[in-house]
Amino acid sequence: MNDRPENHRAPTADTDRGREAGERIDTLLSALSAAGPVARERAEALVGEIVGLYGAGLERVVGLLEPEAVERLAADDLIASLLLVHGLHPHDTLTRVRTALDGVRPYLGSHGGDVAVVEVAGGVLRLAFSGSCRSCPSSSVTLELAVEDAVRAAAPEIETIEVVAAEPDSNAGVIPAESLLARIHSNGEHGGHWIGAPELAQLGAGEVGGFAVAGAAVLACRVGDDLFVYRDHCASCGNSMAGAALHRRAGFGSGAAVLRCPVCRAHFDVVHAGARLDGDGHLEPLPVLIRSGTPQVAMPMEAAG
Known part of the structure; x- marks a missing residue:
């Protein structure tokens, strides 16, 4: 559920500022539309000239560098x-997409699943998900977010x-495509939000803690260097799991925690999506990434909103 910084290059504060700057530019251009189409066209032309100038300079810089530096x-x-x-x-696009998906595979693997690129055509990316626990009630939202x-x-x-x-796996059920992200657009419509939770970083190895993230009660556990977050709701009795402790799973390595x-x-x-070991059902996992040194948890819309 946790992607370590060396395995996944999560968006940084600089990246967020870059996105915010782009959004502010779009907002300013939209505001200029109130002055009429001519004013907007001139504003867009000005932005285009500035972007082109900086782009030409950046291209010249890149051309002077060795491939390793680029x-x-x-x-x-x-x-x-x-x-x-x-x-x-x-x-190219395919290489960057594959690298990005390699970064989230540790989280998908915690669900017993995987993802493969089927095709990149124009602005459309087609993915195939395989494996995973199809009974997970939050798989659709969490996989979409990650x-x-x-x-x-x-x-x-x-x-x-x-x-x-995806092709059926004899050892695991295939995640039904209709239950996942059948179609995601890059227009900012998400199934939830990433919420900063710096207090989670205080957990030591083997510790469990209850926290409130976006007003929702969650349970965080640290197994070695990895951080796992779940809804604070027992899948068996429905009660809060406040006071729960981690135990080592008999016959398994140090990374197997119960x-x-x-x-x-x-x-x-x-470690494996909170699957119950002595009965049916399992906990509701929530993705967590480390961004600029701060844990962020992906909260579904109903909780984050």
Whole structure:
């Protein structure tokens, strides 16, 4: 559920400022429309000239650098966004999408699932999801948030994400495409929001804590260096899991952790999407990423709003 910084280049504060600047420009241009079409056309022409001037300068800088130096520039989110705007990024769309998806695979793997690129055609990206626990009530929202966020940051030219059916896996049920992100547009419409939760960073290895994120009660656990977040709601008895503790799963390695409900004593696999080990059902996982050193949790719309 957690993507470490070395595995996933989560959007940084600089990237967020870049997006906010673009949104402010669009807002200003829209405001100028009130003065009439001529005023807007002149404003757009001015912005175009400025962007073109900076783009020409950036192209000249890139042309003077060795390929290794350009790769290092592309590894910085803010600079990468500028390279994309001016068509100077060293990697094509497919390469950037695949790299972004590699970053979220640890989270998908916590659900026992995976994702593969089927096709990139124009502004449409087609993905196939496989595996995962089809009984997870929050898979649709959490996968949408994790995958869309990664793709939008790496390849803003992708306008639509479509899910196609994957080949059945004999060892795991395929995530039904209709239950996932059948179609995602890059117009800012999300199934939820990323909410900053800096207090989660205070958890030490093996610790469990209850927190309020966007007004919703959540339970956070740290297993080694990884942070896992769930709704504070036992899938067995329906009670809060306040006071729950982590236990090592007998016969498994140190990374296998079990969360036991303090009320009904049901056991859940923390690392694998909160699947119950002694019965049916499982906890509701919430994606968590580290952004600029601060944990952020993806809260579904009904909780974040």
